[in-house]
Amino acid sequence: MTTRQSLHSLAAVTLLTIAACGGGNDAASDASASTDSSAPVRVVEVTMADIRFGTESLAVAAGETVEFRFTNDGEIPHDAFIGDAAAQAQHDIEMAGMDGHDHAMPGGVTVQPGATESLTYTFEDAGELEIGCHQPGHYSAGMKIDVTVG
């Protein structure tokens, strides 16, 4: 019993280690093995450049869970924040007040130059969402992806 418990703990630590190393090339090959969810997760790779996303629009199914992998090919940090247009506008105001400093961002990630960050999101309801970058001035410059959930 004790042995089984420690094996279980070891497995948990291994999974945490893989998660902490997200973005490395080695982690990518293990991603499917570390996914416990029964629902298949679609992986969408998105590049970021100064100042735009490599993808302008995306269609997903209502209820679909997507693992985004944002790779920043630019020379400045970029964000990816998922929400409807009203949430984007609100978030842009909040970020402007923080001078672009990193902060906890539910539904979003900040990606440093040269880095890759994963963001897993379940699109519950049909509608129009956006993925916006809220580094100062980026969203208003059009750094966003239109997401159609249907």
Ligand SMILES: [Cu+2]
């Ligand atoms: Cu940006």
